[in-house]
Amino acid sequence: MNKNTKFNAAILIIGNEILSGRTQDTNTSTLAIWLNSIGVKVNEVRVIPDVEKTIVDTLNILRKSNNYVFTTGGIGPTHDDITAKSVAKAFGLKYEVHKEAFKILEKYYKPGEFNEGRQKMVWMPENAELILNPTSGAPGFSVENVFCLPGVPSILKSMLGGLKNKIVGGKPILSYTISLKTVESEIANSLTKVQDQNKDVEIGSYPFFHAGKLGVSIVLRSENKSQIDACNLQILEFVNKKKIEVVDR
């Protein structure tokens, strides 16, 4: 683990559709890459069902042990969308119509189309801050360090730009990958030595099978480019000694 990383986050995926296997979550990867780029490390991800007590309890654990919590899912107009109500409960806040959100959606929809179903989407914890939605109107919101985003990946992505100024992070977490035509067992001992000598660089080893080729990708992660470079040199040293081929991946 990189001890220099000062800002961390948890991602809370709310949705039965992920737990049933029907839908593959892609929001974790989107959020993690974006958070790393602004110097926030993801400590953990949890996927939980659309059950109020579970959402409330999990939120209350995660928001106290992380600088930020990002929730995805459950902010639409149907009965299974209970994130906003649950966040209000977790913080002990009123759950009420958000006036600014109401105005935004009243303007977004054609006259007469801002119906009861859609009006549910402006119910939020009192004094929530809005996260604007350039794709489909209905805003997300934040309360203290909890940021609530929709589950639909394309909409979530479009909302990250508007979030940037609200998140304070550290130095971007850099990542460098070296791919080798080898198997993990060939390099395991040498790699352990490099990790032992470079405690502040997170070194991961991942076998791949790609276009019929077997190989291993070594991933170096740190905020510090010179530490990554030093690590890379040590790896190339044993790679050359062992006559292992470096490949594109």
Add this chain to the structure above:
Amino acid sequence: MNKNTKFNAAILIIGNEILSGRTQDTNTSTLAIWLNSIGVKVNEVRVIPDVEKTIVDTLNILRKSNNYVFTTGGIGPTHDDITAKSVAKAFGLKYEVHKEAFKILEKYYKPGEFNEGRQKMVWMPENAELILNPTSGAPGFSVENVFCLPGVPSILKSMLGGLKNKIVGGKPILSYTISLKTVESEIANSLTKVQDQNKDVEIGSYPFFHAGKLGVSIVLRSENKSQIDACNLQILEFVNKKKIEVVDR
């Protein structure tokens, strides 16, 4: 929530590569679909880093609150593969060479190829039960209700067949999807009424954007086919009344 589901599981994804966003997890979906088919419901998923204390603590929470825990990742030969050692620690068991696993890999590799790196993969908690690996030799293992599988999706998939007899589940959890050419807000109220009248069916509503078309998929989940059918009829009733088109998805 379906109150009739008696068997539940947690999935514990162990791996920095998921938390960094580099790799998109697909094992959750594979495991969830398979578990549902043998009558086991997934209660929660957690993704955590390759950190021993985190793995031990999380395992000790999950194994006590679920019938089964499935871990993925961290059972290879490199320094970041610490799942087996962590499981031993969580259960207070010795971490030692598993004789049967040793024999399997000794036979699997050509003479001289069962090197030190590969031998790491036969270190397991004492008396662990093996989960055979028809793809790449190195077995997974289970201790009590914790089942440890590899992170590489194709290898994980190939090992599920060998697990079937070790998992006791209930009735398969059935799923039925109705896709509609509409938006969620149009059906939200009617759908809430159907959910209120069918507490034992889990009803999910998911907007989709597919080939330029907007729509909503309603997913009905239960162990009981007749309850799903009854629910479906009630939905078709309001769908017909509202003149909403049913579409393929």
